[in-house]
Amino acid sequence: MKYLQSLLAVCIALNLSACGDDDRIHPPGGGGEVPDTGRVVHDIALSSPSAERQLVEDFPVAQYLTYDGGAQPLTSLTSIDVNWPEIHTFQQGIEVGLIDASTESLIYRSLDIQLSALDSIVATELFEHELWYVASSNELYRRNLNNDETRYWRFGGDVSLTELAIDSENNREIWSYDAHTHQVYRFTPDTEQLLRYPLSDNMTIQGLSFAQEQLWLLAAEQGQAVVFQFEVVDEQINPANAWMVSGFDQTEFTDLTLMPDGRIAVASNDQENNLFLLADRDRLLGDGPIADSGNLVVQQRFTLPAGIKQPSGLWQWQSGGWEIVTDQAEVFSLNESLEIQSRSELVFSSINCSQGCTEAVTGTADGLFVLADNGLVGHFIQTGQGYELAREYALTLQGNDAQPLEFAGIAYDEQSNLFFLVSDSDDESQQDWLFTLDNQFNLISRQPLSYAAETEGSINEYTAQGLYFADGALWLLSEQFTKVVKLNLSAEVVAVYDLLPEDMPIPSDLVVKEGKVYLIGDHENDEPVPPLTEFIIK
Numbered sequence: 205m206k207y208l209q210s211l212l213a214v215c216i217a218l219n220l221s222a223c224g225d226d227d228r229i230h231p232p233g234g235g236g237e238v239p240d241t242g243r244v245v246h247d248i249a250l251s252s253p254s255a256e257r258q259l260v261e262d263f264p265v266a267q268y269l270t271y272d273g274g275a276q277p278l279t280s281l282t283s284i285d286v287n288w289p290e291i292h293t294f295q296q297g298i299e300v301g302l303i304d305a306s307t308e309s310l311i312y313r314s315l316d317i318q319l320s321a322l323d324s325i326v327a328t329e330l331f332e333h334e335l336w337y338v339a340s341s342n343e344l345y346r347r348n349l350n351n352d353e354t355r356y357w358r359f360g361g362d363v364s365l366t367e368l369a370i371d372s373e374n375n376r377e378i379w380s381y382d383a384h385t386h387q388v389y390r391f392t393p394d395t396e397q398l399l400r401y402p403l404s405d406n407m408t409i410q411g412l413s414f415a416q417e418q419l420w421l422l423a424a425e426q427g428q429a430v431v432f433q434f435e436v437v438d439e440q441i442n443p444a445n446a447w448m449v450s451g452f453d454q455t456e457f458t459d460l461t462l463m464p465d466g467r468i469a470v471a472s473n474d475q476e477n478n479l480f481l482l483a484d485r486d487r488l489l490g491d492g493p494i495a496d497s498g499n500l501v502v503q504q505r506f507t508l509p510a511g512i513k514q515p516s517g518l519w520q521w522q523s524g525g526w527e528i529v530t531d532q533a534e535v536f537s538l539n540e541s542l543e544i545q546s547r548s549e550l551v552f553s554s555i556n557c558s559q560g561c562t563e564a565v566t567g568t569a570d571g572l573f574v575l576a577d578n579g580l581v582g583h584f585i586q587t588g589q590g591y592e593l594a595r596e597y598a599l600t601l602q603g604n605d606a607q608p609l610e611f612a613g614i615a616y617d618e619q620s621n622l623f624f625l626v627s628d629s630d631d632e633s634q635q636d637w638l639f640t641l642d643n644q645f646n647l648i649s650r651q652p653l654s655y656a657a658e659t660e661g662s663i664n665e666y667t668a669q670g671l672y673f674a675d676g677a678l679w680l681l682s683e684q685f686t687k688v689v690k691l692n693l694s695a696e697v698v699a700v701y702d703l704l705p706e707d708m709p710i711p712s713d714l715v716v717k718e719g720k721v722y723l724i725g726d727h728e729n730d731e732p733v734p735p736l737t738e739f740i741i742k
């Protein structure tokens with residue numbers, strides 16, 4: 205079968221000075237064989253992965269770029285591809301460029317490629333001296349950068365090619381996506397064979413990549429980004445893996461490409477911080493440095509009132525009532541049936557506590573103690589108008605290197621009248637500490653976290669997202685590995701309990717009572733608040 209193509213070498217014979225400018229590309233008038241529509245091989249099913257299958261940020265590439273002189277900042281990333289050690293970029297309406305990843309400087313520079321159709325191009329791929337591109341039309345373009353000759357192939361029917369992918373090893377096959385008919389195109393320029401693969405789901409396709417006989421799709425379903433991996437065997441495309449992209453709120457992605465080490469690079473339409481490397485959450489985090497002693501098994505889920513958003517701290521009174529602190533610097537008082545009794549704004553005197561400021565809460569006979577950013581603890585007492593600030597404590601707790609530490613959990617022992625904090629860091633080289641303080645937040649002791657047996661990695665990788673005192677021990681919530689870690693008061697790990705990510709994807713605090721563990725979790729802005737969940741240990 206023949207695909208209508210045009211070689212603009214004729215412009216050389218005509219001495220057209222603008223031959224290198226692709227505004228000289230026009231559909232040839234008359235003649236040529238009208239192409240057929242190719243052959244449908246089979247449908248490709250796009251099925252949403254389970255919640256525990258997640259890709260998370262591994263490295264924010266855009267934050268570490270060094271711009272070569274005259275290069276435009278990456279503010280309109282439309283398309284990316286890799287020919288290692290170069291990451292090629294295209295900014296619609298601006299320029300084609302590359303990032304040199306062979307050095308730590310990550311130098312970005314623009315490429316001297318003159319394209320008058322920059323505003324209409326929607327996807328590009330660089331292969332050696334060739335620039336391939338599509339422009340939401342039925343035409344596939346190939347620009348020879350050595351002689352500025354441009355070929356194109358025009359596909360029959362109503363076609364709108366919006367995504368493009370070429371193997372970095374060869375350009376034997378060109379993969380593209382037809383947004384009009386929701387199909388993947390597989391085109392072989394040498395033989396002009398076209399294979400088509402209809403997609404059976406209505407997800408929006410935002411990116412396409414092909415490498416090592418694997419096809420990768422970046423899709424979006426109701427604002428949630430999903431990455432699909434397929435194995436290509438002869439003409440068959442077989443599903444291999446799928447992941448949710450987690451931790452990016454409502455970011456709209458524009459393309460993806462596969463890195464040599466297996467990580468996935470994604471671009472977004474944000475004007476800055478718009479290029480990331482993603483990694484499989486399970487592979488990135490692993491199972492943690494200490495073998496599990498048991499598992500947390502869901503017993504009950506309790507729906508929280510709709511007014512509670514992004515809970516960050518949890519406390520339960522002996523009476524059975526609950527206090528929930530949120531990222532919006534507010535505290536909800538609930539009865540045993542989880543009905544809201546009051547809502548109070550947490551107003552500090554030394555800081556303007558806004559989004560994400562409040563980290564944790566614990567209660568005493570004297571009121572609530574709320575942990576905020578920068579090691580600030582606010583003592584709040586209940587009045588007729590709700591909780592009001594009684595006093596602030598500015599903590600200056602440090603490790604051996606005298607650097608300030610971060611904290612995200614606070615615990616209290618009613619019998620000894622002592623408070624406890626564990627530093628919150630996932631850096632394996634930074635020692636984590638258990639701090640014991642009196643009821644005026646004076647330091648009593650500082651002890652390094654330890655473990656008596658062998659570990660696979662550093663115990664300092666555990667984060668301390670939440671902390672609770674119960675049964676003579678400290679219970680630490682590690683969001684890093686979705687684990688609950690039990691410590692004795694000498695800061696020694698005595699047990700680790702596994703929490704399945706699907707049971708609480710973003711755990712934020714915990715309460716331990718009568719052998720049961722209660723967890724609350726954070727959520728993205730467009731998602732419902734997770735239920736308060738009761739677990740038992742098995």
